[in-house]
Amino acid sequence: MTADIGFGAQALAVYAQNPFESRGRLYPEPESPTRTPFQRDRDRIIHSSAFRRLKHKTQVFVYHEGDHFRTRLTHTIEVSQIARSLARALRLDEDLAECLALSHDLGHTPFGHEGEDVMHECMAPFGGFDHNAQSLRVVTHLEQRYAEFDGLNLAWETLEGLVKHNGPLLDPDGAPLGKFRNSELPFAIRDYAARQDLLLSTWPSAEAQAAAIADDIAYDAHDLDDGLRAGLFAIEDMREVPFLADILSEVDGKYPGLEESRRIHEIVRRSITRMVEDVIRFGMQNLDELAPKSANDIRMAGRCLVGFSDAMTTAEKEVKRFLFARVYRHEDVLAVRRLVARVVRDLFTRFISEPDLMPKPWNVGLEGLGEEATARRVCDYIAGMTDRYAIEEHRRLFDDTPDLG
CATH class of the missing domain: 1.10.3210.10 (Hypothetical protein af1432)
Incomplete structure (x- = not known):
């Protein structure tokens, strides 16, 4: 950096x-x-x-x-x-x-x-x-x-x-x-x-x-x-989204039989963590590649530097489609x-x-x-x-x- x-x-x-x-x-x-x-x-x-x-x-x-x-x-x-x-x-x-x-x-x-x-x-x-x-x-x-x-x-x-x-x-x-x-x-x-x-x-x-x-x-x-707490969909419905299915499997594997409220919280917090860590990794990569010397260099970069990777962009769009429906x-x-x-x-x-x-x-x-x-x-x-x-x-x-x- x-x-x-x-x-x-x-x-x-x-x-x-x-x-x-x-x-x-x-x-x-x-x-x-x-x-x-x-x-x-x-x-x-x-x-x-x-x-x-x-x-x-x-x-x-x-x-x-x-x-x-x-x-x-x-x-x-x-x-x-x-x-x-x-x-x-x-x-x-x-x-x-x-x-x-x-x-x-x-x-x-x-x-x-x-x-x-x-x-x-x-x-x-x-x-x-x-x-x-x-x-x-x-x-x-x-x-x-x-x-x-x-x-x-x-x-x-x-x-x-x-x-x-x-x-x-x-x-x-x-x-x-x-x-x-x-x-x-x-x-x-x-x-x-x-x-x-x-x-x-x-x-x-x-x-x-x-x-x-x-x-x-x-x-x-x-x-x-x-949405989960309102009963608009069930936890198992999230398995249709690969990003969420992976988190759900991770939670269930580590905490089998976990009560629903804690299960929901684990899914939500792990979703946030994965997305945040992706932005940090991708942001650092972009900043290292550009090597900006000032805040103005960020403005003139011609693209977003602090955002999701391509893989997370795809995953996040799938989450949004799920939420929309x-x-x-x-x-x-x-x-x-x-x-x-x-x-x-x-x-x-x-x-x-x-x-x-x-x-x-x-x-x-x-x-x-x-x-x-x-x-x-x-x-x-x-x-x-x-x-x-x-x-x-x-x-x-x-x-x-x-x-x-």
Whole structure:
């Protein structure tokens, strides 16, 4: 591996993001005497209103279905733990990796991906909805707590990683990539990019890449866990996935007759361990081959360096296919998704036609906003709701609120 940079007791690789060489904040502030810029960002994220609301936002199972299923908050904490582990092993800045893990879902709507799908449908005339772009909007505009600026005024590296942790959003000529290839970048990203250049055509830092793959690892393993505990499939069903079958055989061989709850836990934790160790091995291999001399070399590498090997990529896709069929498309889950979709759609339709029904401060200054700006105000309001609050708002406005219990 390449040489180290010493920061007190911590030694980072030369390709890690040096917190003392940050590109700064949109609104300049005096540096903290006790925290690096990324430690300060982490603290601002944790103390934000949007972070607290994750406690009552759906991951897969809606809040009423049980206290032991993951919420957006518990998922986020699990992602941050994995991201820090990856960063530590690869000698990256753990605080930046943690920042990005903690902030990656701040823009999610209530009711998980169903809420996002409905919001995208409702906002289609105005460019659609993307939770990643909404996360940027939350931390740069919607969190209004500080006296001197809107948003959290996070460091450039945090915003960059938040926006493009899954890869470049633009090609070198400025054309949108990936899911935006046939459209345009979401409003929130275009709006902020006009104020601060986040280098949207390059790859993000290695810390952002670690946070992105940590998200995949966490939700794969824990959706398996929640699906099993919800009874959506049986342990033996996992044998149809070679990666899981191998782990199951390993567990049963070492602990024959193990009670089901412990058996589930062994499967889940070994899944996480195998995936994490694969990313570390493959990441080290990639970094040794490239021999980057700076964090900027990571951005200019032209490919992801912190991710799964080819073999694990195949295995992980098989896990995702299993989860799609057995969990996300399970009739019990779909039945609830249909109900909550109506809640989000009803709220959007009512507030668009009667925006003054939104409470303060959302209903203030609506005169002369125009259709698109009004729709964005409504979208921001609904996207920030918890599951519970969305149900309460529906009950306030409608007489036929679905019974999720």
